[in-house]
Amino acid sequence: MENKKRIMSGMRPTGKLHLGHYLGVLKNWVKLQNEYDCYFSIADWHALTTKYNETNSMVQNVKDVILDWLGCGIDPDKSTVYLQSLVPQTAQLHIYLSMITPQNWVERDPTLKDLAKIMKDKQENMSNLSYGLFGYPVLMTADILSFNAHLVPVGIDQVAHVELSRDIARRFNNIYNCEYFIEPEPKLTEIPLLKGLDGNKMGKSFNNDIKISDSAEITEKKIKTGITDRNRIRKDDKGNPDNCEVIYDYWKIFSDDEEQKEICEACKCASIGCAECKKRLAKKINSSLAQIRDKRLEYEKNQALVDDILHQGSKKAQVKAQEVLDGAVEVIKMYK
Numbered sequence: 001m002e003n004k005k006r007i008m009s010g011m012r013p014t015g016k017l018h019l020g021h022y023l024g025v026l027k028n029w030v031k032l033q034n035e036y037d038c039y040f041s042i043a044d045w046h047a048l049t050t051k052y053n054e055t056n057s058m059v060q061n062v063k064d065v066i067l068d069w070l071g072c073g074i075d076p077d078k079s080t081v082y083l084q085s086l087v088p089q090t091a092q093l094h095i096y097l098s099m100i101t102p103q104n105w106v107e108r109d110p111t112l113k114d115l116a117k118i119m120k121d122k123q124e125n126m127s128n129l130s131y132g133l134f135g136y137p138v139l140m141t142a143d144i145l146s147f148n149a150h151l152v153p154v155g156i157d158q159v160a161h162v163e164l165s166r167d168i169a170r171r172f173n174n175i176y177n178c179e180y181f182i183e184p185e186p187k188l189t190e191i192p193l194l195k196g197l198d199g200n201k202m203g204k205s206f207n208n209d210i211k212i213s214d215s216a217e218i219t220e221k222k223i224k225t226g227i228t229d230r231n232r233i234r235k236d237d238k239g240n241p242d243n244c245e246v247i248y249d250y251w252k253i254f255s256d257d258e259e260q261k262e263i264c265e266a267c268k269c270a271s272i273g274c275a276e277c278k279k280r281l282a283k284k285i286n287s288s289l290a291q292i293r294d295k296r297l298e299y300e301k302n303q304a305l306v307d308d309i310l311h312q313g314s315k316k317a318q319v320k321a322q323e324v325l326d327g328a329v330e331v332i333k334m335y336k
């Protein structure tokens, strides 16, 4: 354990996760936990940066995320799975980091600009952006540096944040004349981009997603709404999978070459109709998720166990974060 490199990553609890999260993030985390000492955080403070006035669903959202993680195979015996707000050491480290972070560094963070835009689009003007939102990348840095992590697996949209974390770590080391913090590196994941059922980006706010936790029936119903080759109107029209942006795309992700070829040929000669094709795809997706969904349901029936996992994981995270914090406080030369 000790000689393994450390990985830190997190997700904001915004509700039940969808297949994009599974394929793009969780599947990768599950692999990484065998090779690295992993810390995975449910970033509830980060959720508050934009949803500070929508907290009624916070508890449920946290529960849904941990259930999705466990169902997908995040293993609390291998990884440290924790809730950000249960590790106050990160907030303390955040204070110290916020002192040394130049204001213009956070202001030019492009991801933050995107977040600010989302807030703005919600009819709120820029001056209503909270102090906490501006601290978003610094708080994320505190998450990562709390464990002195080497690597941060993230999607492309988060890379700018991690670059800033590197800058802050380096600045800390320069200012206090030490080599205390490791400069964390983003670890880009190759994401098979899964479109939403309507052809746009999959996302819960677009109502075009399939949840990890959806039942087989709901999955089938949703897939029925998926976009197909628009030129194929009747069943005996010949189709073209290349123009079938959503359904055939899913086939490419969920089946092997042989089956793809079979579907492709059947579509081209109209020996299979779109309704039948979707039915088969739903079956395919459902069978590849069956184990995950069963496991999730098992955990869901045992909420006490799930709470215990999150509390135990947070305790474990506290121990490491305290050790790192103590070292930082020492380097800064605070009164003890």
Ligand code: TRP
Pocket (backbone or CB within 6 Å): 008, 009, 010, 011, 012, 041, 043, 046, 139, 140, 143, 144, 152, 153, 154, 158
């Ligand atoms: N900001 C990340 C996101 O929205 C979530 C996150 C919080 C995170 N803390 C982190 C990711 C630390 C990596 C490392 O997806």
Ligand code: SF4
Pocket (backbone or CB within 6 Å): 228, 229, 232, 239, 240, 241, 244, 247, 248, 263, 267, 268, 272, 273, 274, 275, 277, 278
């Ligand atoms: Fe798409 Fe399948 Fe219809 Fe062909 S048969 S257009 S691959 S849904």
